Amino acid sequence: MDVAIVGASGYAGGELIRLLQTHSEAEVVTATSRALEGRPVSSQHPHLRGYTDLAFSNPAPGDIDADFVFLAVPHTAAMNYAGALLEGGARVVDLSADYRLPKAVFEAVYGVPHTDYFEAPYGIPELRRDEVRGKQFVSNPGCFPTGATLAAAPLARQAAYVIYDSKTGVSGAGDNPSATTHYPNVADGVNAYKWTSHRHLAEMKQELAALGSSAHCFFTPHLVPVNRGILTTAHIILKEPMGQEEVEALYRHFYQGEYFVRLQKPTLSAVRGSNFCDIGVESEGERVVVVSAIDNLVKGAAGQAIQNMNIMCGYAENDGLKVPPCLP
Ligand SMILES: NC(=O)c1ccc[n+]([C@@H]2O[C@H](COP(=O)([O-])OP(=O)(O)OC[C@H]3O[C@@H](n4cnc5c(N)ncnc54)[C@H](OP(=O)(O)O)[C@@H]3O)[C@@H](O)[C@H]2O)c1
Numbered sequence: 371m372d373v374a375i376v377g378a379s380g381y382a383g384g385e386l387i388r389l390l391q392t393h394s395e396a397e398v399v400t401a402t403s404r405a406l407e408g409r410p411v412s413s414q415h416p417h418l419r420g421y422t423d424l425a426f427s428n429p430a431p432g433d434i435d436a437d438f439v440f441l442a443v444p445h446t447a448a449m450n451y452a453g454a455l456l457e458g459g460a461r462v463v464d465l466s467a468d469y470r471l472p473k474a475v476f477e478a479v480y481g482v483p484h485t486d487y488f489e490a491p492y493g494i495p496e497l498r499r500d501e502v503r504g505k506q507f508v509s510n511p512g513c514f515p516t517g518a519t520l521a522a523a524p525l526a527r528q529a530a531y532v533i534y535d536s537k538t539g540v541s542g543a544g545d546n547p548s549a550t551t552h553y554p555n556v557a558d559g560v561n562a563y564k565w566t567s568h569r570h571l572a573e574m575k576q577e578l579a580a581l582g583s584s585a586h587c588f589f590t591p592h593l594v595p596v597n598r599g600i601l602t603t604a605h606i607i608l609k610e611p612m613g614q615e616e617v618e619a620l621y622r623h624f625y626q627g628e629y630f631v632r633l634q635k636p637t638l639s640a641v642r643g644s645n646f647c648d649i650g651v652e653s654e655g656e657r658v659v660v661v662s663a664i665d666n667l668v669k670g671a672a673g674q675a676i677q678n679m680n681i682m683c684g685y686a687e688n689d690g691l692k693v694p695p696c697l698p
Contacts, residue, residue: 371395371396371397371437371438371683372397372399372400372435372436372437372438373390373396373397373398373399373400373436373437373438373439373440374398374399374400374401374402374434374435374436374438374439374440374460375387375398375400375401375402375439375440375442376402376434376439376440376441376442376443376451377402377403377441377442377443377444377447377465378398378401378402378403378411378426378442379401379403379405379406379414379415379426379545380442380443380544380545381541381544381545381667381671382442382465382544382667382671382672382675383401383440383442383672384414384415384418385667385668385671385672385673386398386440386442386672386675386676387401387411387415387418387421387422388415388417388418388421388672389668389672389673389676389690389691389693390676390690391418391421391422392690392692392693393676393689393690394685394689394690395683395685395689396438396679396690398422398424399424399435399436400424400427400429400434400435400436401422401424401425401426401427402426402427402428402429402434403426403428404428406426407426407427407428408425408426408427409425409426410423410424410425410426411424411425411426414426431450431451431453431454431455432454432458434451434455434458434460436460437460437461438460438461438462438463438679438683439451439455439460439461439462439463440462440463440465440672440675440679441462441463441464441465441466442465442466442671442672442675443465443466444466444544445466445467445468445480446466446468446480446482447466448464448465448466448468448469449468449469449484449485449486449487450485450486452464452468452469452486452488452507453486453488456506456507461505461506461507461679461682461683462506462507462508463493463507463508463509463510463675463678463679463682464490464507464508464509464510465510465671465672465675467480467512467569468484468509469487469488469489469490469507469509470492470509470511470512470573470576471572471573471576473487475572475576479569479572480569488507490505490507490508490509491505491508491509492509492511492573492576492577492580493508493509493510493511493674493675493677493678493681494511494515494516494519494520494577494674495630495674495677495678495681495687496520496523496625496628496630496631497519497520497523497577497580497581498580499681502678502681502682503681503682503684504682504684505682506682508678508682510671510674510675510678511573511577511674512570512573512670513538513542513570513600513664513666513670513671514534514536514538514568514570514574514589514591514600514602514670515570515573515574515577516647516664516669516670516674517536517600517601517602517647517662517663517664517669517670518534518536518574518589518602518604518662519573519574519577519578520631520647520649520662520664521534521602521604521649521660521661521662522534522578522583522604522606522660523577523581523624524620524621524623524624524625525606525608525617525620525658525660526578526581526582526583526585527581527582527583528606528608528609528610528612529578529583529585529606529607529608529609530585530586530607530608530609531585531586531587531588531605531606531607532574532578532583532585532586532587532588532604532605532606532607533587533588533589533604533605533606533607534574534587534588534589534590534602534603534604534605535589535590535592535602535603535604535605536589536590536591536592536600536601536602536603537560537591537592537593537594537600537601537602538591538592538593538594538599538600538666539594539596539597539598539599539600539638539666540556540593540595540596540597541597541598541666541667542600542666542670550563550593556593556595557595558595559595560592560593560594560595561592561593562590562591562592563591563592563593564590564591565590566588566590568589568590568591570589570591571587571588571589574587574589575587585606596638598638598642598643598665598666598667599638599639599641599642599663599664599665599666600638600663600664600665600666600670601636601637601638601661601662601663602661602662602663603659603660603661604659604660604661604662605657605659606657606658606659606660607656607657608656608657608658611655611656612653612655612658613653613655614651614652614653616653617651617653617658618633618651621633621649621651625649629687629688630645630646630647630669630677630688630691631646631647631648631649632646632647632648632649633648633649633650633651634648634649634650635648635650635661636648636649636650636661636662636663637663638663638665639695639696639697639698640663640695640697641663641664641665641668641669641695642665642695642696642697643665643668643693643695643696644665644668644669644673644691644693644694644695644696645665645668645669645673645674645676645677645688645691646664646665646669646695647662647663647664647669648662648663648664649661649662665695673691676689676690676691677691
């Protein structure tokens with residue numbers, strides 16, 4: 371299957387190229403970048419030298435010739451591509467926020483008009499596999515909502531309050547440097563940001579509701595001086611207390627047979643470079659503390675996008691995603 375990656379010079383695009391090297395059915399034939407058109411992919415991604423001879427190109431949306439397309443571009447850019455690609459018959463996963471929320475919610479949260487809206491399944495495969503299977507277009511979830519929702523999902527219906535406290539590595543902000551990501555502003559420090567107003571909260575609330583939860587949901591992110599990873603501590607205040615054994619049994623049952631969810635004490639370095647989400651639980655009766663760890667660029671972006679592609683196309687769900695994590 372011929373694959374195109376729009377936004378291939380970015381972090382998520384680079385991860386798509388890396389992971390797809392080991393896919394048994396998919397070959398990357400187009401890697402786009404406006405700024406790097408004509409230059410070898412390895413000029414931007416030196417770790418991929420010897421794996422691909424591709425050069426970046428910059429085709430118009432209607433001229434992208436591929437069976438499957440990943441949109442790894444910023445929000446508001448993806449909506450310029452999706453319609454034309456789908457009309458041309460390609461299957462598409464969008465990694466941006468453009469199709470994760472209903473139109474009116476998107477416009478309110480992101481403060482911009484949506485110029486080409488249609489509905490797409492929200493692809494957290496462990497929770498919505500049946501909605502993704504066989505579809506032509508799937509919206510890939512945000513990185514924070516992926517780790518947070520997987521942490522809370524088994525207790526969603528029992529929860530009165532869900533409070534997510536997340537720590538993210540700096541690659542979550544993409545390849546474009548800014549004052550926030552400038553080395554002296556990040557190194558040796560930990561900063562809370564968007565304490566009560568991060569845009570991913572809308573996705574978190576949407577997914578709890580989809581799981582039948584009536585819980586009040588809150589979220590505060592923190593930037594920590596690591597490249598990759600999101601560690602989320604979910605404080606789940608229950609309607610009725612539950613003991614440790616009961617909670618553990620619930621999580622074991624909920625995630626039974628899920629290749630990418632491992633129930634063990636989470637740490638960022640144990641998932642780095644992989645599509646795993648590690649989850650640990652500890653109950654003190656009324657409050658259950660659930661900690662999850664993902665790699666923001668893999669389970670939080672490119673890896674989950676490939677997982678969705680595999681389900682859409684009927685391939686083994688872990689094809690291209692069996693690379694072991696890299697520790698330390
Ligand atoms: N980083 C993460 O951890 C993460 C996690 C989950 C989801 N995402 C989402 O995935 C998408 C990509 O993120 P990223 O971190 O890889 O960003 P990035 O490193 O900034 O890369 C963005 C890519 O999109 C291209 N691009 C930018 N504006 C464009 C436009 N208007 N039209 C076409 N191409 C454009 C860029 O190349 P040119 O400018 O040269 O064209 C570049 O290849 C974003 O929507 C982001 O929110 C990222």
